[in-house]
Amino acid sequence: MTDTLVLSSGHQVRDQADALADAVVACEFGRHPKLRARYGAAGRSKSRQDAVYHFLHLADALDVSSPALFNDYIGWVKVLLHHLGISSEDLDHHLDCMADVVREQMPLTVAASAVAMIEGARTALPAMPSTAASFLDPGQRLTPLVQAYVHSMLGGYRQAAGQLVFDAADRGEPVQQLYLQVFQPALQEIGRLWQLKKISVAQEHFCSAATQIVMSQLLLRVPGAERCGRGVIVACVSGDLHDLGARMVADFFEMAGWDSYFCGANTPHAAVVQSLVERAADVLAISATMGYHLHAVQELIELVRADPRCARLRVMVGGHPFTIDPALWRTIGADGTAADADAAVALAGQWLEGCAPVL
Numbered sequence: 001m002t003d004t005l006v007l008s009s010g011h012q013v014r015d016q017a018d019a020l021a022d023a024v025v026a027c028e029f030g031r032h033p034k035l036r037a038r039y040g041a042a043g044r045s046k047s048r049q050d051a052v053y054h055f056l057h058l059a060d061a062l063d064v065s066s067p068a069l070f071n072d073y074i075g076w077v078k079v080l081l082h083h084l085g086i087s088s089e090d091l092d093h094h095l096d097c098m099a100d101v102v103r104e105q106m107p108l109t110v111a112a113s114a115v116a117m118i119e120g121a122r123t124a125l126p127a128m129p130s131t132a133a134s135f136l137d138p139g140q141r142l143t144p145l146v147q148a149y150v151h152s153m154l155g156g157y158r159q160a161a162g163q164l165v166f167d168a169a170d171r172g173e174p175v176q177q178l179y180l181q182v183f184q185p186a187l188q189e190i191g192r193l194w195q196l197k198k199i200s201v202a203q204e205h206f207c208s209a210a211t212q213i214v215m216s217q218l219l220l221r222v223p224g225a226e227r228c229g230r231g232v233i234v235a236c237v238s239g240d241l242h243d244l245g246a247r248m249v250a251d252f253f254e255m256a257g258w259d260s261y262f263c264g265a266n267t268p269h270a271a272v273v274q275s276l277v278e279r280a281a282d283v284l285a286i287s288a289t290m291g292y293h294l295h296a297v298q299e300l301i302e303l304v305r306a307d308p309r310c311a312r313l314r315v316m317v318g319g320h321p322f323t324i325d326p327a328l329w330r331t332i333g334a335d336g337t338a339a340d341a342d343a344a345v346a347l348a349g350q351w352l353e354g355c356a357p358v359l
């Protein structure tokens with residue numbers, strides 16, 4: 001667990017994010033008048049929106065004392081802006097103003113840790129790459145299939161993309177492999193292409209919605225595994241809309257014989273607790289993709305820890321932030337994390353080896 005002081009810094013920054021963002025935009029457009037000529041009123045409004053996101057990410061990184069998380073986020077911003085034609089120098093000016101505004105407007109205790117994190121990201125900024133490398137690994141056996149899948153999806157050919165995967169399953173490719181070696185890199189690659197402005201938001205939405213359909217059809221082909229008498233609830237934390245990774249985790253538990261209950265995206269905390277109790281689950285698997293949802297993960301874990309009906313529960317967390325900071329699961333109060341759906345089931349199996357099923 002983090003100490004109260006650090007937690008409260010994050011909370012204060014989150015609460016003030018709008019006012020801080022207004023001040024940052026006034027600062028950067030005041031100090032650098034050329035910005036107005038270059039980006040106009042629309043640019044100013046986008047810069048303000050960006051500043052809100054930067055502060056929300058900063059707040060959660062402060063909550064969990066993780067400069068690595070904030071640096072990862074700023075690295076992602078650098079790539080995004082580069083492909084929109086916005087220089088790293090302008091991002092640095094923006095961060096400089098963020099630091100000054102925090103110094104001026106936040107209490108000393110908050111400013112000390114927040115400014116240190118912002119300045120750390122500024123120092124790291126020049127060495128951060130301006131673009132993102134492909135997720136398609138030429139050394140990986142299934143990469144040609146991933147390429148064909150992404151190509152069909154981007155062309156809008158949902159059925160053709162699905163057929164590629166079903167044919168591979170017919171040839172004996174295990175469904176788990178297709179999840180981890182085809183869907184996962186395909187979605188990551190599609191996200192990268194969106195970030196690089198090579199595909200539209202609509203294309204990205206189409207591909208993720210269509211992949212959900214293909215996954216559902218593929219899962220139906222898997223013969224029911226022998227039930228192991230254990231239960232898991234899989235949920236995306238409140239606010240997080242990325243449920244494909246969580247769904248993979250839930251499906252892997254299902255395929256391993258667990259009673260797997262998938263609550264999907266943006267699940268309210270109270271609904272998670274209710275499901276845990278009603279289903280007498282052994283494990284809660286919480287998924288978070290966006291760094292600014294970590295405080296919600298922390299709140300959910302605190303809620304279940306405080307509930308005597310969940311006394312025997314094990315909590316695992318996963319998703320992008322947990323791959324960036326390997327100590328994060330512990331800081332946030334979970335019992336463990338795993339890098340992918342396969343490792344998630346393996347970890348739960350270690351926890352509950354020899355454990356009697358809940359009746």
Ligand code: B12
Pocket residue numbers: 072073076180183184187188189190191192194195204205208239240241242243244245246248249265284285286287288289290291316317318319320337338339340341342344
């Ligand atoms: C699809 C998608 C969406 C869809 C989600 C649809 C859906 N039903 O899931 C929609 C359109 C809603 C969306 C929205 C946004 N997205 Co989005 N999205 C993606 C995309 C392309 C794919 C996500 C995915 O399914 N990945 C594949 C899965 C299988 O991988 P995974 O989630 O990591 O899961 C695996 C492991 O992490 C692990 N795991 C996951 N959960 C758990 C849980 C436990 C307990 C364990 C043990 C393990 C575990 O196991 C999983 C399976 O092996 C990614 C790109 C990417 N790199 O992932 C961007 C991405 C995550 N999105 C991004 C962004 C910015 C956004 C938005 C802010 C965009 C916007 N401006 O609106 C919003 C935020 C919405 C919100 N409030 O949550 C960025 C995040 C950048 C960052 N570092 O902050 C990414 C990386 C895109 C990019 N390259 O820029 N997105």
